[in-house]
Amino acid sequence: MSVKELEKEQAPEQASFGLVAWLRWAWRTLTSMRTALILLFLLALGSVPGSLVPQRGVEPDKVARLYEQSPALAEWYDRFQLFEVFTSTWFAAIYLLLFTSLIGCIIPRTTVYLRELRRKPPAAPKNLSRLPHHAVFESDLGVERAAARLRKQRFRVVTGDGWVSAEKGYLRETGNLFFHIALVGILLAIGAGSLYGYRGNVLVVEGDGFANTVAAYDRFIPGSRVSAESLEPFSFQLTDFNVAYQVTGDKRGQALDYSAHLKVNESPAAPARDYELKVNEPLEIDGTQTYLIGNGYAPVFRVTDGKGQVAFEGPVPCLIEDKASMTSGCVVKAPDAQPSQLGFLLRFLPTSVPLTDGTHASAFPGELNPEVQILGAFSGDLGLRSGKPQSVYELAEPEVMRKLKPVLMGTDAPKPLAVGQSVDLPGGLGKIEFTGVKQWITLQMAYDPGRFPALLAAATAVVAIALSLMMRRRRVFVRVAQGRVEVGGLTRTEGSAAGFAEEFADIVKVLSAGEKDVR
Structure with missing residues (x-):
């Protein structure tokens, strides 16, 4: 080979x-x-x-x-x-x-934890002076008396021929284990909420109401196990909405408080009750929480077509363009107007003031001098019957419509309309009138069956991690021989030796109580 x-x-x-x-x-x-x-x-x-x-x-x-x-x-x-x-x-x-x-x-x-609970403390080593903590005193203290005193200190004790072995601090591992179990509990609670809970958003104008049905939501996000029958049958009406603003100082215009006044029916047969809804103070009915999350203005318009018929009348929720002044953009659509459909692009100014260049702007978010600017008026097909979804905040295709020049506009920067004023459209197509101002609020309804389990699991996790960080495993050994008692101790937790020194001194005092010559 x-x-x-x-x-x-x-x-x-x-x-x-x-x-x-x-x-x-x-x-x-x-x-x-x-x-x-x-x-x-x-x-x-x-x-x-x-x-x-x-x-x-x-x-x-x-x-x-x-x-x-x-x-x-x-x-x-x-x-x-x-x-x-x-x-x-x-x-x-x-x-x-x-x-x-x-x-x-x-x-x-x-x-491992269950195995550790069943395991007895180890026998005392022969040379206790090698341990990090060590003390010796003269005494006729016996093994049984030493074991009894350590048991009073909540140690688990094992005795042998002339020695005592004691250990405690198992709550450290208990806390560590329960912390991980609590994290799993939080995840399970979140999962249960996503399966059996739901969330939805709705915009409600002053004077209007809401019933907790799927069709009433502007946006509805159900869990995979949620059906239309799962929703609680409550309803309410928004009677009034108020916002308090800072009126002086550097923070002028800052919102101080929001308050929505509701008439609530907790069930179809239940009588109505008054409820004041505030931010972070939700309305709760059978586990379903209703939160106030937004607000804005809904100016009221009346559109009269060329035949003298009222083609549109009601509040129009406006999209906020500037949060500081609450300047908002609005769109009015009158698909039933004759002889041609009408559409308007508008800007709402809660507190309108004239500027030096002839334009107008809102100087305060509160409703002190409400006016509406007409940015554009259009006639033609609004595209509402095309089957394509449209946003209520925009005209789908204004470029294919005919742009009108209302009679009172006259310039590139027209004078805004105050409440009660109207403007005529050319060609006898009708007119639009600004008749009043309402406010709208956006609400979020949330049902989460995992909310309280998640809270309990989170509280358990906090307590468990506190136990895990504060507790430490430590062992104490005692050897008794010929009137001489030797005590040794150590911790099983890295970095906690300094904290154990004081406890070890107290343990020695307990063991040597009534004795003498502690070294």
Whole structure:
């Protein structure tokens, strides 16, 4: 046999890394503590866009405004599902991976924990002077008396021939385990809320009402287990809405308080009751919470067509263009006008003041001098019968309609209309009249059956992590021989030796109570 053949025969075979080995490695990596912490960090990091970017389920008007102001940016946001962060596929992936990782961490830790609970403290070492904490005193203290005194200090005690071994601090591992279980409980509660809960948004104008049915929502996001029959049959009417503003000082115009006055019927047969809805003080009916999340103005218009018929009359919710002054953009559509459909682009000014260049602007968000600017008047097909969805805040195709020049406009910067004023359209097509001002509010209804379980799980997690950080495993050993008592102690928690020194001194005092010559 040649040397090469001999080397080839003696060379060790390389272990193959097959599918099973890859799966085992992937599982160990996923269930490691480092991976769980990384996923927890990613979950928190992934929640940040949900606070910075307006969400469709909470602020649909801000999403629409972002599409108008920065369509390219809004397109990218939508592409990465940043308008719906908490229902996005990537957030769900992090959520499920974290859930799996925590389960994989808890199962082996529970086994180890139960094994530790059954395990007795080890026998006392022969040389206690080598331990980090050590004391000696003369006494006729026996093993049984020493064990009894340590039991009073809530130690688990084991005795032997001339020695006592004691240990406590198991709550540290208990807290650590319950912290991980509580995290799983939070994830399960969130999952239950997404399956059996629902959220919805609705815009309500003063004087109008709302009934908790699917058809009444402007936007409805049900869980996969929610049906139309799952909704609680309550209703209410918005009788009045008030906003208090700062009127003087550097913060002039800042909103101080919002208050919506409702007439609430908790069931079809229940009598109406008054309720004052405020920000962060939701109306709760059988677990369904109604939050006040936005407000704006809804000026009232009357559109008369060329035949003298009232083609449109009512409040028009306006989209806020400037939050500081509450300048808002409105669109009025009169599809029933004859002989031609009419559309108007308007701007509402809550406190209109003239500027030096002849234009008008709102100087205060409150309704002190409400006026409406007519930005454009159009006649022609509004496209409402085309089957294509349209926003109530815009005319779908104003470029294909005929632009009109109302009689009282006259200049590029027309004088706004005050309440009670009207403007005639050319060619006998009719007129539009500004008849009053109402306000609208946006509400979010949310039913989440996992809300209280999540709260309990979160409270458990806080208590558990506090126990895990504050408690420490420590052992105390006592040896008794010929009137001499030797005590040694150590902690099983890294970095807690300094804190144990005082406790060890107290333990020695308890053991030597009534004795003498402690060294």
